[in-house]
Amino acid sequence: ISGVCDMFDGVVSRTKKNRIHTEKSYGIQIDSLADIISFGVLPIFINYSLSFKGETSIIKEEFWLFALVWLFWGFYLLAALIRLAYYNVLAETQKYDSQSPSYFTGLPVTAAAILFPFLFLAKFICKTWDLKSLGFIEQRTTFFWFHFACMLLLTFLFLCKKIHFPKPKAKTTITIILLLALNFILFMLLKILLKYLLPMTITK
Numbered sequence: 001i002s003g004v005c006d007m008f009d010g011v012v013s014r015t016k017k018n019r020i021h022t023e024k025s026y027g028i029q030i031d032s033l034a035d036i037i038s039f040g041v042l043p044i045f046i047n048y049s050l051s052f053k054g055e056t057s058i059i060k061e062e063f064w065l066f067a068l069v070w071l072f073w074g075f076y077l078l079a080a081l082i083r084l085a086y087y088n089v090l091a092e093t094q095k096y097d098s099q100s101p102s103y104f105t106g107l108p109v110t111a112a113a114i115l116f117p118f119l120f121l122a123k124f125i126c127k128t129w130d131l132k133s134l135g136f137i138e139q140r141t142t143f144f145w146f147h148f149a150c151m152l153l154l155t156f157l158f159l160c161k162k163i164h165f166p167k168p169k170a171k172t173t174i175t176i177i178l179l180l181a182l183n184f185i186l187f188m189l190l191k192i193l194l195k196y197l198l199p200m201t202i203t204k
Contacts, residue, residue, distance in 0.1 A: 002038035003113025004180055006031075028091050032084040039112040040080035043151060044073045046116065050144035058144065069148070076155045080109045083158040103164040107157035115154070117180060119147055 013019075013027055051057045051069075059069045083106060090105075157163065 002034075002042075003110060003117075006035065006038075006110050006113065025092070028088055032088055035084055035109050036077075036081060039109045040077050040084075043112055043116055043147075044077065046120070047073070047144065047147050047151060050147055072148075072152065072155075076151050079155045079158040083107075083109050103166050105164060106160050107154065107163070107165055109158060111157075112154060114180070115150055116147070117184075119143070119150065 009031060013024075016023075019027075048057070048059075051059050059066050086106070087108070
């Protein structure tokens with residue numbers, strides 16, 4: 001939801017042609033505040049929730065692991081904050097340029113909205129079906145480490161100025177929105193399947 005809303009806020013702001021400079025600057029700052037919460041803080045909480053094995057978090061089993069994971073979470077949040085601050089400075093300077101670049105320098109923080117929902121869907125699929133009967137062993141902590149690795153990759157991409165990502169055009173934006181909508185629909189269908197259909201099958 002945060003990712004979809006973030007795609008439309010720029011479209012809405014561009015329709016307001018009569019905004020004064022203060023209003024434009026306020027919009028940039030409040031947008032970054034929403035981004036740091038949605039794509040900086042929230043992924044950390046999701047990653048922490050995936051670390052639980054029963055009622056105990058695996059990162060609390062060893063102090064060095066606990067300290068290392070929390071240190072990395074701090075780096076991830078700091079990288080997202082630096083990336084957003086860098087974007088705000090560019091947005092302020094590019095307002096006076098006749099042509100703005102057609103690419104992003106470094107990966108935008110909002111890319112987390114594309115990656116993490118599909119990871120969560122994959123986790124839910126594994127939870128819905130009995131993977132042991134298919135020859136696999138379901139391990140909740142596997143998704144914690146996979147999610148953790150994706151956050152590590154994003155931390156690098158947020159700060160890498162040598163990598164350029166093209167700004168999405170209208171067709172690309174629509175495709176991303178449709179993929180996120182499909183992800184949400186599949187998630188809701190699986191929840192219905194898990195809540196209503198599977199218990200009936202087990203009873204029979």
